[in-house]
Amino acid sequence: MPALAFTPCDLPPEAEALRGDVRAFLAEELSGYPASERARSWVGFDAAFSRKLGARGWLGMTWPEPWGRGASALERYVVIEELLAAGAPVAAHWIAERQSGPLLLRFGTPEQRERILPGIAAGQTYFCIGMSEPDSGSDLASIRSKAVKTVVDGETGWVVNGRKVWTTYAQKSHYMIALLRTGVAGESRHEGTTQFLIDLSSPGVEVRPIRNMIGDEEFNEVTFDDVFVPASMMIGGEGEGWQQVTAELAFERSGPDRFLSAFALLGELVRFVEGLPPGSAAHGQVGRLYAHLATLRQMSISVATRLDAGEEPSLEASVVKDMGVTFEQSIPEIAQQILGVAPRLAAGSELEKSLAYVQQACVSFSLRGGTTEIMRGVIARGLGLR
Amino acid sequence: MTDERSMIAETAARLFAAHLDTATFAAAEAGTWPAALWDEIAANGLDRVLVPEDQGGIGGGWEDAFEILLAAGRHGAPVPLAETIAASWLIAQAGLDVPDGVLTLADGEPVAVSSAGIITGALSRVPWGASASRIVAQAMDENPDRIAVFSPVGGKGALDHNIGRDPRHAMLVDGLTAQTGPGGSVMAVGALVRACQMAGAVGRVLDLCVTYAGERVQFGRPIGRFQAIQQQLALLAGEAAAADIAARSACRALDRRGDAFVEIATAKIRTGEAAGKAAAIAHQVHGAIGFTDEHHLHHLTRRLWSWRAEFGAESVWATHLGNLIAAQGAGRLWPDLTARG
Numbered sequence: 253m254p255a256l257a258f259t260p261c262d263l264p265p266e267a268e269a270l271r272g273d274v275r276a277f278l279a280e281e282l283s284g285y286p287a288s289e290r291a292r293s294w295v296g297f298d299a300a301f302s303r304k305l306g307a308r309g310w311l312g313m314t315w316p317e318p319w320g321r322g323a324s325a326l327e328r329y330v331v332i333e334e335l336l337a338a339g340a341p342v343a344a345h346w347i348a349e350r351q352s353g354p355l356l357l358r359f360g361t362p363e364q365r366e367r368i369l370p371g372i373a374a375g376q377t378y379f380c381i382g383m384s385e386p387d388s389g390s391d392l393a394s395i396r397s398k399a400v401k402t403v404v405d406g407e408t409g410w411v412v413n414g415r416k417v418w419t420t421y422a423q424k425s426h427y428m429i430a431l432l433r434t435g436v437a438g439e440s441r442h443e444g445t446t447q448f449l450i451d452l453s454s455p456g457v458e459v460r461p462i463r464n465m466i467g468d469e470e471f472n473e474v475t476f477d478d479v480f481v482p483a484s485m486m487i488g489g490e491g492e493g494w495q496q497v498t499a500e501l502a503f504e505r506s507g508p509d510r511f512l513s514a515f516a517l518l519g520e521l522v523r524f525v526e527g528l529p530p531g532s533a534a535h536g537q538v539g540r541l542y543a544h545l546a547t548l549r550q551m552s553i554s555v556a557t558r559l560d561a562g563e564e565p566s567l568e569a570s571v572v573k574d575m576g577v578t579f580e581q582s583i584p585e586i587a588q589q590i591l592g593v594a595p596r597l598a599a600g601s602e603l604e605k606s607l608a609y610v611q612q613a614c615v616s617f618s619l620r621g622g623t624t625e626i627m628r629g630v631i632a633r634g635l636g637l638r
Numbered sequence: 639m640t641d642e643r644s645m646i647a648e649t650a651a652r653l654f655a656a657h658l659d660t661a662t663f664a665a666a667e668a669g670t671w672p673a674a675l676w677d678e679i680a681a682n683g684l685d686r687v688l689v690p691e692d693q694g695g696i697g698g699g700w701e702d703a704f705e706i707l708l709a710a711g712r713h714g715a716p717v718p719l720a721e722t723i724a725a726s727w728l729i730a731q732a733g734l735d736v737p738d739g740v741l742t743l744a745d746g747e748p749v750a751v752s753s754a755g756i757i758t759g760a761l762s763r764v765p766w767g768a769s770a771s772r773i774v775a776q777a778m779d780e781n782p783d784r785i786a787v788f789s790p791v792g793g794k795g796a797l798d799h800n801i802g803r804d805p806r807h808a809m810l811v812d813g814l815t816a817q818t819g820p821g822g823s824v825m826a827v828g829a830l831v832r833a834c835q836m837a838g839a840v841g842r843v844l845d846l847c848v849t850y851a852g853e854r855v856q857f858g859r860p861i862g863r864f865q866a867i868q869q870q871l872a873l874l875a876g877e878a879a880a881a882d883i884a885a886r887s888a889c890r891a892l893d894r895r896g897d898a899f900v901e902i903a904t905a906k907i908r909t910g911e912a913a914g915k916a917a918a919i920a921h922q923v924h925g926a927i928g929f930t931d932e933h934h935l936h937h938l939t940r941r942l943w944s945w946r947a948e949f950g951a952e953s954v955w956a957t958h959l960g961n962l963i964a965a966q967g968a969g970r971l972w973p974d975l976t977a978r979g
Contacts, residue, residue, distance in 0.1 A: 256879040260887040262979055271976065337972045515972075522968040525960065535960030536953055542963055543907035543956065546900075546975060547884045554883065568879075575876045625865075631875055632868035635848050 256568055256634075260550055261557040267326040274334040277308065282338055288605035290339020290516035294509050295470060295613070297421060298341035299375075305335075305342075306375030311349050315357060319369040325560040329508070329553070336512040343421060348372045348379035350507070352429050355500050356449075359488035364449060368427070382416040382430030382450070382474065383497065390626050392497070393441040397476065398433040399448060404480055410434075410448065412456075412479040422459045422472040428452055430476075431493050445493030449485040456480070466612045504621050506555040506569035511548040511576035513617060514583045517610045518545070520603040521587060537590045544579045548572065567634035574627040577617045584611040643702050649682055650709035658713045663937050666716035667803035671769065676717050676740075685719055688727040689736045695726070700889035703727075704834050708885075711838025714937040716804055718742055718766035720831040725774045728785050728827055732819025739771035745948055746825040748776040749811060751786050757816045760809070765948070767795060767807030776824040777816075785821035788814045800948070802941035826902050828949030830888055833905035836945050837878075837885040839938045840909070840916040844878040846935060847871055847923045854925075867923060874919045881912035891978070900962070900978060903955040910952040913942035 281304065282290075289296065305311050310331050313323040335342050353372045356364055371377025388395045397414020412432060422428065428450045435444030452459065456479035461469035488496060518541060525534045552572050558565045587593040587607050594600075595608035618624040632638055639647070657675040666672045679685055687703045689695020696702070703723055710719050718740050725741035742765050749759030757775075764773060767790060777784040788811065796808040848871060851862030861867050888905035891898035917939040921928050928935045946952070966974060 256875060258879050258883045260883060260890050275973075333976075519968045519971060522963060522971055525964045526967055528964070530961045530964065531957055535964055536956040537960065538963055539903065539956035539959030539961075540907055540911075540952065542959055542971075542975075543884070543904040546904050546978075547880050547887075547908045549975070550883050550887050551879065571876045571879055574872070575880065625869065628869045628872035629865070631872035632862075635871060635875055637848065637851060637862040637868050637871060 256571060257558075257565065258551050258554040258568060259557075261553050263326050263330060263553060264324065267324065267330045270327055270330050271334060274310070274331050275338075278334065278338040278340060282340060285339070286605075287339070287516050287520050287602040288609060289341075291514070291606040291609045292341070292613075293336060293339055293513045293516065294342050294346050295420075295468075296339070296341030297343040297424060299344045299378075299424075301341050302344040302375035302378075304375070305345065306373055311345055311375050312353055312369065312373035315353065315369065315373065319353075319365070319373050326553075326556055329556045333508040333512065333549075336508050337515050339516040344378050344424065345372065345375050347381060347420065347425075348377060350509075351381065351500055351504060352379035352427070355429060355447075355487065355496060358499070359447075359492070359496055360449075361484065363484060364487070368449070371426075377427070378421065378425040380419045380422040380425040380428050380452075380472075380474075382419060382428040382432075384418045385415060386417055390623055392431070393437065393445075393494070395431060395433055395445065397430070399446065399481065400434075402480070407482060409480055409482045410486070412448070412450065412476040412481055414476050416474045416476075417462070417471075419459075419472045419474050420470055422452065422474050423461050423469070425452060428474065429487065431497055434490055434493075442494040444491060445497075446490050447487040447493045447496050448481050449487060450476075450479065450481055451485075454479050454481070464616075466609070501622065505573040505627075506552055506559075506565075508549070508552055510573045511545065511552065511579055514580040514610045514614065517583050517587065517603075517606045520606050521583070521591065521593075524591065524593065524603055534591050537586050541579075541583065541586065544582075548576055548579055552576070567631065570622075570627045570630040570634070573621065574624060574631065577624065580610075580617050581614045584614055587611075639705075642698075643705055646684070646687065646696075646698070646702055647705035647709065650684055650706045651712070653678055653682065653684070654709055654713035654715055658715060660932065660934065663714075663716060663934075669805075672717055675715070679717065679719055685722040685740075686726065686736075688723055689730060693730070693736050695736070699893040700830075701886075701893055703831075704886055704889040707831055707834035708838035708841070708882075711835030712842040714802070714839060714842075714941045716802075718769060720835055721765050721770070724827045724831045725770075725772065728774050728821035728824060729772070729787055729819075732785055732787070732817075732821035734787060734817050734819050734821075737772050740766065740769045741772050741774070742766050742770040743824050743828055744773060744775035745806075745828065746776070746950060748778045749786050749816075751777045751779065751784075751816060751818055755816050755818060757786050757788055757814050758812050761811065762808050763798065763800075763806040763948075764790075764809055766805055767809055768797065768805065773809075773811075774821070774824060777818050779818075781820055783820045783822050784818055785824060786816035786818050788816035790814075800944035802944040804941070804944070823899075825949055826899060829906040829955065830885075830892065830898075830902045832945045832949050833881075833885040833888060833902070833909040836909040836913045836942060837881040839942050839945075840878045840881045840912050843916045843920045843935070843938050843942075844871070844874050846938075847874060847920050850924055861923070870919045870923060874916055877912035877915050881909040881916075884908035900959065903959040906950060906955045907952045907959070910946040913946045917942050 312320040399410040434446040458475040596604035686695035691697035721742040749757045777786040794810040884905040888901040891901040
């Protein structure tokens with residue numbers, strides 16, 4: 253029976269050395285940025301802010317020269333946990349830097365890297381993920397959007413037709429990495445899919461924002477109507493889509509974004525408790541939340557350390573995501589149930605407005621990047637149960 | 639892990655596995671001192687892991703002790719090993735000679751000490767109080783780290799048990815003579831060893847559940863093939879992992895810094911919560927057989943519920959920790975967390 257392997261790890265000195273610089277930068281850039289905005293966490297979109305991060309060399313820093321400086325994954329860990337703890341508006345570059353860039357480094361062609369990576373590292377080129385479809389959520393292998401080989405005006409390429417949904421910030425992105433059907437699914441259901449780099453300004457691409465229940469327009473429906481994608485935009489080999497997607501999701505699942513999404517609200521709760529006489533039930537709740545947060549961070553750093561050493565702790569990553577999301581969702585619950593804080597909109601205090609946002613947004617935390625049920629299925633498989 | 643630490647871990651695991659069968663549990667819980675087990679623990683020096691080498695101990699640190707406590711917790715060992723390890727460390731920290739034999743510590747309750755070293759106090763639940771050659775209690779003193787070390791001989795006691803059916807003694811200690819010294823927080827050290835034991839027991843409970851879910855067949859297949867069971871065991875696996883790293887981190891912090899109040903509080907809160915969740919899931923998965931006396935599961939779950947409450951329940955530590963966080967202020971929350979590593 254494989255035990256889950258988590259070990260307390262220190263972030264190395266070269267990683268800790270970055271913390272002060274990032275903190276000073278954020279203190280200046282975000283001075284006066286209210287808690288209720290910080291509560292938006294990695295959904296806050298600010299292209300100017302992303303460009304400043306790029307200029308500081310904090311995007312793509314782990315990538316080899318000339319795109320990055322070959323920093324360790326643990327140096328990047330410090331940068332992103334500081335950004336998230338500060339509630340910095342990182343959404344513009346977030347997916348490009350976290351997922352798309354690493355994917356292209358691993359599977360892309362030299363030409364694709366040369367064309368794309370400098371823009372991501374500069375905080376200027378943004379990506380969205382084309383996985384989910386109207387009839388394919390957790391069951392990703394059932395996708396139907398397809399790419400068919402073709403020749404147009406002597407140029408070989410692919411014609412793409414279909415629809416992707418829940419595509420975060422597609423309306424502000426330059427590219428999508430789309431998982432498309434290029435052949436038959438086969439017995440494993442995982443065959444016959446390929447990923448493509450799609451320029452969203454191509455003719456035949458239509459992006460329609462889908463207003464979410466908070467009233468924000470973050471995710472979208474993206475329709476492809478006979479969109480021509482040059483052969484040079486295929487990622488890796490034909491039929492390698494599933495394997496790439498699986499590798500990509502492991503990067504996504506254990507980072508500090510999986511337990512710091514509601515950190516601004518936690519900070520406001522501490523501020524609230526500061527004004528109460530010591531020893532209250534609210535103090536106990538803050539202490540309990542801290543214990544969970546500190547433990548999750550240790551677990552997350554343990555996974556990051558193993559990733560940095562070239563291991564693939566995908567089971568442990570799933571555990572961090574599942575438990576991290578549960579923790580994040582417990583914060584608004586405690587705010588309401590124990591502390592009696594009311595979620596309020598414009599006229600509320602920063603605490604009330606932060607709660608209003610997180611209370612509504614947090615239902616999506618256990619859906620994005622793999623639902624809780626899927627995560628627990630992955631863990632159960634790791635335990636040898638399926 | 640260092641070679642020596644691996645060796646300690648293997649010795650502890652082997653020793654508990656060899657000695658703890660259902661009959662040993664039944665006898666121990668009926669009041670028979672498990673002499674064979676304890677003698678082998680002592681012969682291997684496991685109870686002296688934190689005692690300096692010049693006093694005949696192993697001279698190890700808390701990360702070494704963790705491996706022993708984890709193994710003891712995994713087996714629900716009905717012996718005062720955690721108590722002896724914790725008390726020996728406090729006594730050594732106080733600069734006193736560590737006495738031979740079984741040692742224990744009061745569950746957070748302090749005693750008054752006169753200038754002549756005469757103690758007065760009522761201790762309601764001393765773990766293994768009648769088996770110990772010395773008891774350590776916090777001394778009421780302007781130095782919060784001051785401890786009193788005394789022999790229970792001459793005190794008036796009454797035997798009770800926690801629901802793990804391990805002995806907990808009520809004691810009136812009026813007029814006994816004690817040695818004192820600046821040993822540290824009895825409550826914190828007690829909480830730390832309980833956290834380590836709980837991490838071990840929760841890990842073992844997970845193993846028992848995974849094995850059972852793979853063997854027990856209902857509706858024509860092992861129950862572990864059902865998603866409802868898989869989802870519960872995935873949750874349990876997460877709790878086990880969190881408990882393990884929380885307890886381990888506290889041991890590591892204490893070795894490194896001496897001041898590990900925050901990490902110990904975190905460990906007691908997190909392992910206590912894991913204990914409650916793990917026990918509930920494990921009994922649900924095991925069904926009626928897990929509720930029988932003959933099954934091993936309850937040797938662990940009854941102790942988890944007991945350990946959870948001892949040396950400060952989660953609510954006690956969470957309030958201490960919350961008070962500290964509120965006093966530092968919201969602006970220090972993240973900087974302090976990251977500075978502790």
